Amino acid sequence: MALLEVRDLTVSFHRRGEPVFTAVDGVSFEVEPGQTVGLVGESGCGKSVTSLAIMGLLPKRGAKVSGSVTFEGTELLRLSDRDMRDRRGRDLGMVFQDPLSSLNPVISIGLQVTEVLERHRGMPRKQAMAEATDLLNKVGIPDPTRRLSEYPHQLSGGMRQRALIAMALACRPRLLIADEPTTALDVTIQAQILALLKELVRDTGTALIMITHDLGVVAGLCDQVNVLYGGRIVERAQRHELFVEPRHPYTHGLLASIPRLDAARGQKLVPIPGSVADNIPWDHACAFAPRCANALDVCRGQTPAEEWHEGRLLRCHNPVEPAADAAAKEDLRV
């Protein structure tokens, strides 16, 4: 049985005086124990809202969540606030994008780490402090005893993110959701944090949902990748298949727009034209059609269905043919 099963998750925002906005539109995926699953897409595609919906952190007023999120057989969406609170931090952990603003500026790091331990593992303060020292050690923070007495503004960006990872993993959750955990960090620190996450996931057997817009992160970390566009999954494949043979034009475009060291001199990047603002509703068309190089008439008149193509899920009327991508394939094999 899958650890987490998301079925037909739909999140829409209802604000007075504004049209209903559907941020996530029938997303389904599964996470097996210990597996690392990527949710990829550009800003506004619904990645973060999906993660907040799984964690039950969306505002009660204004956000309507439907579908089903089962964690180890328990339907999370129907849990009471109290029960969901007990699970957050214990069974499901989350790491956010901006490590500075995600830490409470007026409380020492030590108190913030021990707060979780006291809350979920009922540890007395002293024991929790010892455990917190261990945790900081484990996430690679040097001199943890001193760091525990310091405040967030005294830590470097990388160390803050390490501290947040320590807090999220303090109660050994079986699922960790990392929402763009490296976006606010330097490139070198990014690599360190990714290596740390990889190591922790391997050592503790924690399943990881990696939310990112950075395909480089996905390439290094994820077993399976879901590409989101306009609140729906447009392509799902194992990492290797996705990178070698992107079938959805959007995935293809994302990969083509990555700068590469081995590209010929003077060769231009190929961006995806337009922006998320050009989306059309999924109702009677493909939301990506206005930006798609492969768009046919049918793309503007009929919603593409999710279909399985050779072990991958695809939502496209006119996918990129594998052969057309032979050159890219060669590149990746090197």
Next chain:
Amino acid sequence: MTGTKKQRIDALAESTVDKPEDSGVSLAASAWRRLRRNPAFLVGAVITVLFVAVALISPWLAPHDPAARDLADQVVKARNEIPPAQPGHPLGGDPQGRDFLSRLLVGSQQTLMVGVFATLIGLAGGLVLGTLAGALGGWVDSVVMRAVDVMLSVPSLLLAVSISALFARPSQFTVIIAVAIVQIPIFARLLRGSMLAQRGSDHVLAARSLGVRPGAIVFRHMLPNSLGPVIVQATLVLATSIIDAAALSFLGLGNPDDSVPEWGQMLGGSQQVIDSHPALSFWPAGCIIVVALGFTLIGESLRDALDPKNRR
């Protein structure tokens, strides 16, 4: 040229590296570091410390009993004669023949008491209402904030006068209550605003993602982060409540027993003789202004020091 450029780069590098004195400092500690270097704060602090010290030791400092009519024989009501400055009485007497300097010194006690208690009570009330509104939101927020709006729509002194007038027997206590009630909506509104900002903040979301209980979220994560502007406001309110209290006494809504001196009341008593004896109005008015200025200077420099944008 290369030398100066190198120096500039070195200076830049140095400024971006954590200084040793920076390690192990909390927000409060770094705010204090900046405060100490601010001349406005130093002036305010000197005034305030002096004022508090005088208020505390004034019973021993005053050369005469502020209630005793030592110079009553020199008062001639009909000819508008009030005891002038003389040996032993450097500021002369008041219209009742009591030593004016002693009354001025002892009067600082009432002023300090009104200022501190009115601010504390106002702060407490504002904290409760602001926390309720900011933490619970929804209809509680609406109800509290509409009540606050109504109170804020009435000019503060007029509101204080109306509240004092509700009491059958005015006293120093009724002055404190009236002034405190006037301050509550200011504190409540301020706190509610910063609580709302905290509610949507990343670190509160992060705390919720760890399953932290709502009570702990409010009292450990939201409230302490919302207090900065409230603390600043409290020092500023000390000044306004001293002025408001003096105004109430001046208008005759203070303690009717004038054996206990109070600056506003002294000012009111000197009002009829202001053209012949302006010094009797000048001294208490001057004291009120200087003390209010002291608290205001502290409040303003505290606001600058606590501003996160000014850090380091």
